[in-house]
Amino acid sequence: MSIAIPIILTVAIGFVAAAVLAYASKVFAVEVDETAVAIEGVLPGANCGGCGFAGCSGYAAKLAEDHDFPCNKCVVGGAAVAEKIAGILGVNAEAEDKQVAVVMCNGTSQAAKLLMEYKGINTCKAANSIFGGAKACTYGCLGCGDCEAACQFDSIHIRDGVAWVNRDTCTACGACVRACPRHLIRLGSAKNLVFVRCHSNDGARDAMQACKNACIGCKKCENTCKFDAVHVENNLSYIDPAKCKNCGMCEKVCPTGNIINMRLVKKAYDEKQKGTPVVPPKAPAEGAQAQA
Amino acid sequence: MGSLLVIIISMVLVNNYPLAQFLGICPFLGVSKDLDSAKGMGIAVTLVMGLASAATWPIMQILNHFEIGYLQTVVFILVIAFMVQLIEMFMKKNMPALYVSLGVYLPLITTNCAVLGVCITNIDKGYGFLSSVVNGFGGGLGFWFGLMLMAGVRTKLVDQEYLPAPFRGVPIVLVTAAIMSLSFMGFSGMFA
CATH class of the missing domain: 3.30.70.20 (Alpha-Beta Plaits)
Structure with missing residues (x-):
């Protein structure tokens, strides 16, 4: 029995914490911009910083927020990715000089x-x-x-x-x-x-x-x-x-x-x-x- | 009431976490780049320390009841991680600007030794529930105080032209921290 109590107690504390967190994640749910998620999906995910942002998610967030921002900044994906982003945002892709x-x-x-x-x-x-x-x-x-x-x-x-x-x-x-x-x-x-x-x-x-x-x-x-x-x-x-x-x-x-x-x-x-x-x-x- | 005041003064000045006990050094050096994020980090740590003290004290009573005090570290880490997660969710919803400015340091509070340190100190010193909570908040205030001092110095210090090149950045920050720590030694022995 001596080993059962610590195990049960630790598991119980973990379980209570998990339950509270699960409930809290519903209460404190933040609405995520679906456009940004979709754009991040088509970006290559290299996080190289070639677009001028720290990573792909930064660029995606900026695009979702400001639709006039140029969508051809991704140097890794090039024209193909620019077209996909333009499709999501509903704007025309301008081919940037490679x-x-x-x-x-x-x-x-x-x-x-x-x-x-x-x-x-x-x-x-x-x-x-x-x-x-x-x-x-x-x-x-x-x-x-x-x-x-x-x-x-x-x-x-x-x-x-x-x-x-x-x-x-x-x-x-x-x-x-x-x-x-x-x-x-x-x-x-x-x-x-x-x-x-x-x-x-x-x-x-x-x-x-x-x-x-x-x-x-x-x-x-x-x-x-x-x-x-x-x-x-x-x-x-x-x-x-x-x-x-x-x-x-x-x-x-x-x-x-x-x-x-x-x-x-x-x-x-x-x-x-x-x-x-x-x-x-x-x-x-x-x-x-x-x-x- | 008097003893609670002594605890707060002791934690802010005499046993200041980053400068006298050398706990929580990672965020102390990492988030002290500007006053705004230092303020945010200070509030977050104070909150986590106070709440963690309040949460771990009754849990320690349960552990003592079953005579399994040796589980202290494991259970405390579990509880602290849970609380940080909760605070992170709360911040993401209600204070998005602060959430972004804290960045990776907010989840890092999970493994902040100062938070675990304050919980274990509460138990070791045999504090009651109220004293524990006050000790936790006091420790957080001390951390916040040290962090703000450091950030204030750093905004005037780092990457200045008059610094020799090898000293710019982290080296001068470490030297600064050492000198600040020396000055805090002046408080030692004021209270228990």
Whole structure:
């Protein structure tokens, strides 16, 4: 009997508590906005924060409250989810320009000069804090893969010592942008195919000494561009995404190969898939995918 | 009546939970970022402590009656968890703004050692029912007082430009808590 009393007593207390709670949940029931619940149902549930809210439920609550709020903010779900949300709210979905992450460095292990052999903790943050990492270039990709670790969608990888983005799966959530200690990753429109893959503000001599793929600020691209889209400032070329027509002329004249034309990279990848391995001169062999 | 007043003063100043007995440190550091949520948390903890004291005292009498006092911890945790759930439901319905601002810390009161601590202290000191309830509310008031002091300091302190970078955020808060705790040592020995 001695064991029965404690068991009965504990169970009884638990039972009374459960009964009171069950009753209280009826009395204190809060009316939940069913629109918000429905919207949260169609959201992917990645809680990546790409929409600007802390999680999917925050965005759903905002949409349910304010029907004029743009319903295309979910970068993971994209247009498909925007349409579903619009269906629930009874508004029209506006297709938002698909964004992708763009890495502004092409300092591959062949091109970039090494100052030392880095054998420390294998994160960019750690490498950056020790004399700015192994590479001579103080602007470029450290290649330890902080962005790769931050990516929830397996869309960014270190190839040949530099980060490459898979544009098909990238959701532009911005996790890699925040992870990069060198601030080399930005979000850009997926329509733009030609990029400057360099972030060095060093002059021509210093930049070339550090990396063969560096932008030397020679202004050949600026003079070639027919659309006034390319300009060189602080020894670094910049392509205005609004004016760029993806013609790729700047990429052809670039003497160092820091300007990358995604169309060529993609073509090379497609041909490789067909069985005729053609690697464009400026894309690294391994990274020859639909990547930038 | 006089003894009840002594209990309150003792719990607020001399045996202040976060600053003298070092119980309930998690919400003390977590919810002291601004005065508003500190106020909400203080009210919630005071309420839970008082009600938990009132609820656990008769239960302890039942346990003692059956001579199974060793179940104290298990049963007390059960009762406290139940009360926090009830208060959470009540808040969600009647004070949604406070409910949102408290966030995860409200369910965390469930496992707040200060709440369990006050219930066990009531039993250990052999308080009667009224003294227990007063002790619970007093402990909550003390917690609230400490929390408000901390929040007041933190709103002027944290992330200031003049702080050296390594001290910003949690480190300076811990240093502040230590200094506040030292100053509360001045009260020790005033009452039993």
